[in-house]
Amino acid sequence: MLCELRVKNLALIESLELSFEQESTGGLVVMTGETGAGKSIMLRAIHLLSGKRGSADWIRSGEGGCEVEALFEINPVHRKLLSKLEDGGFGADTSVVIKRILAANGRSRFYVNGSFATGKIVAELTTELLNVASQHDQQQLLHTTMHLDFLDTIGDHWPARLDLQNQYNVWRERQEILAQMKQREQEKEQRQDFLRFQVGEIREAVLEVGEDEQLIAEKKRLKNSQTLIDLTQASYRLLSHDLMDGLSQLRQNVTQLAVIDPGVGTLSEEISSYTFLAEDYVGALRTYKDSLNNDPYRLDQINERLDLISQLKRKFGETIEHILEFAESSEAELQQLENMEKEIAAVEVEVQKLEDRVCSLARNLSEKRKKTATVLEEAMVGELSSLAFDSPSFHVRWDDIPQLPETMKVTGWERGEFFFSANLGESPRPLAKIASGGELSRLMLAMKCLLAKKDMVETVIFDEVDSGIGGEAAEAVARKIQELAGHHQVFCITHLAQIAARGTLHLQVAKEVEKGRTQTKVVKLSKEKRVNEIVRMLAGDSASEQTEAWAEELLLKNRKSVHA
Numbered sequence: 001m002l003c004e005l006r007v008k009n010l011a012l013i014e015s016l017e018l019s020f021e022q023e024s025t026g027g028l029v030v031m032t033g034e035t036g037a038g039k040s041i042m043l044r045a046i047h048l049l050s051g052k053r054g055s056a057d058w059i060r061s062g063e064g065g066c067e068v069e070a071l072f073e074i075n076p077v078h079r080k081l082l083s084k085l086e087d088g089g090f091g092a093d094t095s096v097v098i099k100r101i102l103a104a105n106g107r108s109r110f111y112v113n114g115s116f117a118t119g120k121i122v123a124e125l126t127t128e129l130l131n132v133a134s135q136h137d138q139q140q141l142l143h144t145t146m147h148l149d150f151l152d153t154i155g156d157h158w159p160a161r162l163d164l165q166n167q168y169n170v171w172r173e174r175q176e177i178l179a180q181m182k183q184r185e186q187e188k189e190q191r192q193d194f195l196r197f198q199v200g201e202i203r204e205a206v207l208e209v210g211e212d213e214q215l216i217a218e219k220k221r222l223k224n225s226q227t228l229i230d231l232t233q234a235s236y237r238l239l240s241h242d243l244m245d246g247l248s249q250l251r252q253n254v255t256q257l258a259v260i261d262p263g264v265g266t267l268s269e270e271i272s273s274y275t276f277l278a279e280d281y282v283g284a285l286r287t288y289k290d291s292l293n294n295d296p297y298r299l300d301q302i303n304e305r306l307d308l309i310s311q312l313k314r315k316f317g318e319t320i321e322h323i324l325e326f327a328e329s330s331e332a333e334l335q336q337l338e339n340m341e342k343e344i345a346a347v348e349v350e351v352q353k354l355e356d357r358v359c360s361l362a363r364n365l366s367e368k369r370k371k372t373a374t375v376l377e378e379a380m381v382g383e384l385s386s387l388a389f390d391s392p393s394f395h396v397r398w399d400d401i402p403q404l405p406e407t408m409k410v411t412g413w414e415r416g417e418f419f420f421s422a423n424l425g426e427s428p429r430p431l432a433k434i435a436s437g438g439e440l441s442r443l444m445l446a447m448k449c450l451l452a453k454k455d456m457v458e459t460v461i462f463d464e465v466d467s468g469i470g471g472e473a474a475e476a477v478a479r480k481i482q483e484l485a486g487h488h489q490v491f492c493i494t495h496l497a498q499i500a501a502r503g504t505l506h507l508q509v510a511k512e513v514e515k516g517r518t519q520t521k522v523v524k525l526s527k528e529k530r531v532n533e534i535v536r537m538l539a540g541d542s543a544s545e546q547t548e549a550w551a552e553e554l555l556l557k558n559r560k561s562v563h564a
Contacts, residue, residue: 012520028485030503038520051123155372383446388476391424437468501554
């Protein structure tokens with residue numbers, strides 16, 4: 001139940017605090033006022049609290065932002081909502097405060113029991129807390145696509161419908177995969193030939209990682225082989241002839257020095273080591289010299305090999321590693337193609353099982369919907385009869401669709417539409433073709449009354465659902481709304497005196513000018529002021545003593561019905 005509502009800097013409202021504690025166990029709160037006075041501001045506040053998109057244009061001129069805050073009291077039996085609060089870290093208390101701050105830059109902050117929350121979480125919570133019925137909802141009745149939604153809500157079929165939807169999506173997804181596999185199966189031989197050719201081309205090359213770098217280095221040596229030979233031979237001659245003879249004599253000399261003077265022993269050893277190292281260099285240089293050759297045929301071989309590697313790189317990857325990885329993945333795909341028949345057979349079995357499951361769920365849902373349709377038809381006739389329809393008829397018509405897998409949609413096989421007749425002897429026709437504004441208002445009210453009995457939402461808000469209604473129908477709608485208020489907390493923004501007179505709390509919305517600025521005020525009406533407001537609603541500026549007596553009679557009738 002909505003217990004308190006606080007609004008700050010929203011549209012023409014500077015500051016507003018409303019308490020509904022007396023109506024928290026059920027009751028009818030009516031809100032009236034002249035056209036343009038700002039009655040829709042409360043709906044705008046609820047809109048913001050519901051996590052829906054807000055506009056910076058809604059903020060009172062000159063202010064940096066607006067705030068909307070509401071206190072709800074949750075029935076302890078509503079365990080699903082209480083669990084959702086606890087799971088979200090907002091506590092498990094039956095009192096919950098939801099707050100939204102809308103800044104001038106369009107950004108919003110949400111709070112639940114003082115803790116930060118997301119718009120999505122707030123939307124999920126408020127869906128469980130209240131329900132708004134507006135003229136927009138009436139228009140939904142004209143869209144046949146919405147009729148199945150109404151039926152499934154009345155019959156509590158949404159869990160079964162969502163189960164079907166999930167299974168249907170999996171089934172369709174696996175069907176698509178199977179179709180792709182079969183398409184690939186048709187192209188398998190061509191694909192296999194192509195892959196085998198590519199793999200053969202790569203494997204035939206017998207590539208080795210780093211081979212290209214080694215070949216490039218060898219190519220460079222071969223291209224400069226004569227220069228290398230000349231330099232090596234010259235260097236070898238220098239080391240192996242006069243220089244080596246001198247180093248040998250040097251070693252003998254320092255050895256004799258060390259014999260005569262042991263003090264130069266260390267120097268003698270170092271010089272001897274150097275001469276031996278020089279001899280090693282001579283041997284290494286000779287080995288390198290012998291390895292050099294000027295072989296044009298080898299250079300041609302290297303160029304051909306590098307050309308082959310470059311061709312493979314252009315086709316399969318930037319490096320030899322990439323080429324070899326491509327070959328491995330192609331071989332894996334070849335193996336997969338060879339196993340495709342088995343895989344297709346396995347997926348076909350899976351798809352058939354899913355299809356059987358989906359069809360079974362759809363058939364069960366169809367049976368439930370047909371039973372609910374019968375119940376809904378009877379219930380709607382009862383509700384409509386209490387709304388000043390003498391001999392109403394209401395039917396759910398189903399399209400004749402064969403129950404085959406190919407005719408199913410994500411919602412099942414049913415394509416339903418509501419048919420209605422207000423008068424005896426007239427055949428029911430589609431709502432969009434025959435319902436007037438007043439009839440549509442009462443149809444929606446009847447539907448909302450049925451829905452209210454099914455869900456756990458305790459607060460229902462009607463926004464001018466009395467459009468196009470007058471006379472006896474207005475009185476009937478007033479009784480129906482009051483009946484609903486007997487077990488729900490009901491807010492009703494109305495232009496009908498018959499409804500306003502039945503409120504247990506009457507709020508008047510009016511514009512006032514204070515300090516040169518227009519403000520919207522919402523005040524609780526006393527008994528005397530309530531009579532004046534009812535008089536205004538009945539006759540406007542043409543009020544008379546009879547009008548005042550009628551207003552007092554309406555209010556007296558309401559008091560009697562409340563205490564009856």
